[in-house]
Amino acid sequence: MAFRMALVPILVLQLKQTKRISELLPQLPPFWPPRNSGRSVIDQLVLFRKQRKAIGCPSFLWIPAYFSIQVSCFLLWITSIRRMSLDHHPGFDCGGALWFQNLTEIPNGLFGPIFPFLIAGLHYTNVQIIFAGSSVHKFDKFEELAKNYKRFLNFMTFLLYFLAYQMPQGSLVYWTTNLSFSIAQQSLLKHPTVRAKLGLSGNDIVQKETRNVESTNGNEAKSVDPPAKGRIISAQTLTPQELLSLSVKYLSEGHIEKSIPLLRLALEKDPEYLKGMITLGQALYQKNQFPEAAEYLESATSKLLAACPTEVEDVDNLIVASQWAGVSNIRQGKTPDGITHLERVANMKEPDDPKSKAHYFDALVLLSSALFNEGRKDEAAKYLRLVVAYDNSFKELLKQCEEER
Structure with missing residues (x-):
């Protein structure tokens, strides 16, 4: 031995x-x-x-x-x-x-x-x-x-x-x-x-997928069909978009450990890749690595705010990044910082795009929950009324909030 x-x-x-x-x-x-x-x-x-x-x-x-x-x-x-x-x-x-x-x-x-x-x-x-x-x-x-x-x-x-x-x-x-x-x-x-x-993961040999990966949170890209189906290639040869596609597939299958090294590699190749930042922040959050998750999500948020987003995709990215940055801070005990991120979404105009709208109201639910826990129950109820107008399934949550004011 x-x-x-x-x-x-x-x-x-x-x-x-x-x-x-x-x-x-x-x-x-x-x-x-x-x-x-x-x-x-x-x-x-x-x-x-x-x-x-x-x-x-x-x-x-x-x-x-x-x-x-x-x-x-x-x-x-x-x-x-x-x-x-x-x-x-x-x-x-x-x-x-x-x-x-x-x-x-x-x-x-x-x-x-x-x-x-x-x-x-x-x-x-x-x-x-x-x-x-x-x-x-x-x-x-x-x-x-x-x-x-x-x-x-x-x-x-x-x-x-x-x-x-x-x-x-x-x-x-x-x-x-x-x-x-x-x-x-x-x-x-x-x-x-x-x-x-041991530093052995991150650039392992991966197989390029031949089917498209459906977007689930507005921050994934669709995979690109490889020139030769099923061919084994190095992760180093993949573009940031292809690395993101593969990591999203791993995330959807619950293999978070496999997705994180690919997302880190994507950001090594393109440090300004916003979708990569947001998805990596979400993956780290799921691994309970809240400080690092917040770092990536806040970085993406800052870059999006500096660009004054108007395109549907950019607006959706800002909503999702702010939402996850908010909950990442709250899970660290930094509730005021988390509420600030979530309030940014609440102060935005309600999106017309169905997917962005769903993310927008998800953020409002999280904001109302954080405000309620901080004793700001009137504000929590205000945001919940907006949510109920969009999705009546939150009616009981609003009723509970109003009864405990």
């Missing part, structure tokens, strides 16, 4: 480098010279190397780096333990557990197949997890190579089963522990929160 824990920093570094490779790979030329290009294999490799360095792509030796180190250390340890078992190291003949007290013996008897089955099963599971989480191999340039390598590793499952019968149980205990640690490690590194903490 200590040995494997010591290798974790190397693994994280390799994952960061391979993530960077996967982002830049679409910008590189093919490894082999295209037909009729007139270039030799060496010339093509020289061109590939020059362009790789020009765009700052890490060396491709990072891809097998951790695997090479882990395998070397694994072989050193397992052969060392094997030698200790065969040499009857003190305690190995009675220091096992359960049905495997004698670690110097090879698997035998009724319980003999347990370790071979465990090792074969854990190896197969580990291979599936690794290839399910990998991103570099999903590119056309690596796909065939990765498929063949995965077939080889799957075939190794049968060889390892029979090989385990030829090794002392001391080595098999270590081998089982090592594979179990690998599965736990890979599963943990696939978790969105862990990946975010």
Whole structure:
């Protein structure tokens, strides 16, 4: 366990480098010279190397780096333990557990197949997890190579089963522990929160969607059909609008952790992208990150106010940004600031656009609730009357407000 824990920093570094490779790979030329290009294999490799360095792509030796180190250390340890078992190291003949007290013996008897089955099963599971989480191999340039390598590793499952019968149980205990640690490690590194903490998320390989995403709050854009349906590409190659479309899809499916890194990337590409600011603020609010949510929403509000919006879309953006900025401040305990944002909407002219009108009255409901909680019940009732005139379903809320004045 200590040995494997010591290798974790190397693994994280390799994952960061391979993530960077996967982002830049679409910008590189093919490894082999295209037909009729007139270039030799060496010339093509020289061109590939020059362009790789020009765009700052890490060396491709990072891809097998951790695997090479882990395998070397694994072989050193397992052969060392094997030698200790065969040499009857003190305690190995009675220091096992359960049905495997004698670690110097090879698997035998009724319980003999347990370790071979465990090792074969854990190896197969580990291979599936690794290839399910990998991103570099999903590119056309690596796909065939990765498929063949995965077939080889799957075939190794049968060889390892029979090989385990030829090794002392001391080595098999270590081998089982090592594979179990690998599965736990890979599963943990696939978790969105862990990946975010380690700086591994945000620019993962994503699949461009081919269907349009319907707008639900006035702050989403429709996705653009990709040139090749279902093609795997890097998030770095997507435009801010495409990143927003994909993030909205994730939000609609409840995958907030996946949407936030895409929205941050969209704003890195275009810091003035108002829809990206508003949607990111909404996503952060849903993750209870109220201070940061308010920061993005207030920034969008300031930019919209400075532009004096008149277009329907801009007015709707201002309503939504002010509404969410208001509730973000209220959830932080900054109720006066929150009311100021919501009152901005109340002081606007009632929109004619149906979608904007719905957002407008949503803001009035939130404003009346905040005012009521602050003891300003007459003002709360005033705004609720306007809401009831639009939507009679709030009639009971107005009645309760008037009774408690």
